[in-house]
Amino acid sequence: GAVVSQHPSRVICKSGTSVKIECRSLDFQATTMFWYRQFPKQSLMLMATSNEGSKATYEQGVEKDKFLINHASLTLSTLTVTSAHPEDSSFYICSAWEGNTEAFFGQGTRLTVV
Amino acid sequence: GQNIDQPTEMTATEGAIVQINCTYQTSGFNGLFWYQQHAGEAPTFLSYNVLDGLEEKGRFSSFLSRSKGYSYLLLKELQMKDSASYLCAVRDGDYKLSFGAGTTVTVRA
Numbered sequence: 001g002a003v004v005s006q007h008p009s010r011v012i013c014k015s016g017t018s019v020k021i022e023c024r025s026l027d028f029q030a031t032t033m034f035w036y037r038q039f040p041k042q043s044l045m046l047m048a049t050s051n052e053g054s055k056a057t058y059e060q061g062v063e064k065d066k067f068l069i070n071h072a073s074l075t076l077s078t079l080t081v082t083s084a085h086p087e088d089s090s091f092y093i094c095s096a097w098e099g100n101t102e103a104f105f106g107q108g109t110r111l112t113v114v
Numbered sequence: 115g116q117n118i119d120q121p122t123e124m125t126a127t128e129g130a131i132v133q134i135n136c137t138y139q140t141s142g143f144n145g146l147f148w149y150q151q152h153a154g155e156a157p158t159f160l161s162y163n164v165l166d167g168l169e170e171k172g173r174f175s176s177f178l179s180r181s182k183g184y185s186y187l188l189l190k191e192l193q194m195k196d197s198a199s200y201l202c203a204v205r206d207g208d209y210k211l212s213f214g215a216g217t218t219v220t221v222r223a
Contacts, residue, residue: 006156032209043201043213044157093156097209103147105156 003027004096006106013084013113021079021109023094029074030096034103035067038091050077050094084113116140118214120202125220126192134187134217136202147211148176148187149201157201161187189219197221 003026013019023033031052036044048058048069056069066088068080081088094106117139126132138146145164149157163169163178163185175188189196202214 034210043215044211046210046212049208049210091154095211101145101162102159103211105158108154108156110154 004030004094004104004106006094006109008109009107010110011112013111015085015113016083018080018082019084019111021081021092021094021111023077023079023096023106025075025096025098025104028096028098030077030098031074033071033077033094033096035069035077035079036093036095038093038108044093047079050079052077081111084111086113089113116204116206116212118202118204118212120200120214120217122215123218123220125222128192128194128221128223130192132189132192132219134189134200134202134219136185136187136214138183138185138202138204138214140183140204140206140212142206142208143180143204144207144209145205146176146178146185147203147205148174148185149203149213151199151201151216153199160200192221194221194223 005024007022033050035047038044047062048056050056050069050071052071058064071077089112093108095103120136148160151157161176168177173190178185199216199218201216203211
């Protein structure tokens with residue numbers, strides 16, 4: 001079946017630094033990918049829609065200058081958390097649709113900002 | 115906006131049946147999905163409904179009533195490994211998924 005691979009699975013960074021998270025569709029092309037954030041014991045909240053070859057569209061309340069999204073190819077989207085702070089610590093997950101009925105999720109990235 | 119409600123927690127005995135209800139009020143509807151998520155892991159797909167009625171898939175079944183904005187996930191013959199969070203999600207016309215807060219199911223021996 002289709003696979004979405006996300007890297008890294010865990011990252012610890014110092015406050016003020018930037019972190020890049022990669023999301024790849026391994027055996028299908030994804031013109032659109034989605035980035036979610038999940039805080040402990042809460043559900044997934046959509047952050048932004050990543051569009052290949054064009055600008056990402058951000059959900060209300062999500063700072064586009066802080067969460068930079070690049071979708072340079074049909075199989076790769078990246079999310080960069082810039083100037084990270086402890087409140088950005090969360091579980092970040094990407095997803096892509098393969099066909100009409102199934103969204104495949106990456107393994108998730110546990111970001112801890114210290 | 116999107117409003118998706120499901121119970122916070124449910125507990126059941128191994129071998130039993132549990133039904134998780136989900137009600138939704140959304141600005142667009144293009145399918146309802148159920149996902150299973152274990153702590154610290156990504157969600158895994160369980161079922162998809164776009165038309166009214168029941169979809170059965172092994173031990174799991176899902177029902178949808180679009181006119182009532184209602185769905186349920188039925189888990190039969192519960193096993194210990196079914197202990198997880200179950201997420202109800204509605205897809206809109208832009209293929210965005212809006213998730214409920216999730217129902218934590220605990221299966222006891």
